[in-house]
Amino acid sequence: MPKVVDPEARRREVAEAVFRVVRRHGLDQASLRNVAAEAGLAIGSVRHYFADHDELLRFALEELTDRLERRVLAHVARARSATTRDERVRAVEDLLGELLPLDPDRRDESEIWLAFTTAARTRSTLRPAARRLHEGMRVLVGKVLAESGVPDAGVETERLTSLLDGLAVNGVLHPDLTTPDVMRAVLRRHLASLVDG
Amino acid sequence: MPKVVDPEARRREVAEAVFRVVRRHGLDQASLRNVAAEAGLAIGSVRHYFADHDELLRFALEELTDRLERRVLAHVARARSATTRDERVRAVEDLLGELLPLDPDRRDESEIWLAFTTAARTRSTLRPAARRLHEGMRVLVGKVLAESGVPDAGVETERLTSLLDGLAVNGVLHPDLTTPDVMRAVLRRHLASLVDG
DNA sequence: AATAACCTAGCACGGATGTGCTAGAAAGAG
DNA sequence: CTCTTTCTAGCACATCCGTGCTAGGTTATT
Known part of the structure; x- marks a missing residue:
């Protein structure tokens, strides 16, 4: 052997x-x-x-998805166990912050995510995996909003999802302008505007 | 000759x-x-x-920038001449909508924008042009917000810029979920939440 | 120690890419 | 008509790519 x-x-x-x-x-x-x-x-x-070059890239994308999912799920448990409203808001902030390039590790992940996601547009073999990743994020955001009692979940889910994606894109492509502090401030402002109405 | x-x-x-x-x-x-x-x-x-393959791509990116700029500037004039508040809101909506893949033409442009912008991360020769494009969009959004009397222009500029970029990204990559109608609704909601406070 | 299974290494092929050069076609000026 | 300048076409080369194969190495079991 x-x-x-x-x-x-x-x-x-x-x-x-x-x-x-x-x-x-x-x-x-x-x-x-x-x-x-x-x-x-x-x-x-x-x-x-x-077997294939395609299989290599597909596996890498699925590996990225798994890793992201694992990291986010840990936060979900924590957010659910929050008692005070303040604690809960902070937990949601941390949870969604996992999707942003806020530190070197998450920055690396965001760079890779952006590369694969955009490549999937023209590389058809990557599309299914990229699709699952996007939908996973979307339902996560939807659940967070629903559980927080935000009305008009449809439009707001799209708004927050796209805001997070846009922050990630600009945090990766223009890190001198879209700094971690800026991203955190934007996310905080957005969440605040949602609960205040 | x-x-x-x-x-x-x-x-x-x-x-x-x-x-x-x-x-x-x-x-x-x-x-x-x-x-x-x-x-x-x-x-x-x-x-x-x-002269070069690089020069070809650089020229194409600058050409894209020029075209976008021209289209947006036309709307700026129209927005400035608005009288009623309602008219003004609609003009701003149309202006910012020029940056979204709302119809086939703009969809094409957004696809190309996304490809070039993300490629600029690792293709250093594209970086300056991509940077100018991004900054142009950013100051445009900043001016629109400032002239609309939105407070806290810094954070709000980043928030709206990233929202627009995120909508464009998802409109391109997931057009079945992020449809033109959805994008319009999100933009309208965001603008409304800004003026209401 | 011998065997069989898994793993590693790498050659060879056809195809694609950027670039340096050269030869020729097209067409207004004299 | 002829010259001269601009533009077009395309060959040749070195490099990189994915992939089909094959030969050799490594090691747990018998």
């Missing part, structure tokens, strides 16, 4: 390499060769774990 | 070809060969008007 290697762990390692390449040089540059080099593997090794 | 050809007009024609390719297949596919084929020219002809 061969050297025992957890194949799923390997796949995740390769996905990490994809993320680093995408972050530094863009999704175009996430070729098998570049990713293999970044992962410290031979191109043949990468292809042993992924 | 040769066949007289207005070189600027030719450059703009080629830029149009770039737009069509980007819209259909993404910025990655806007190679000299693909663009030349789309424009019905030989690759050598395209290179006669553009």
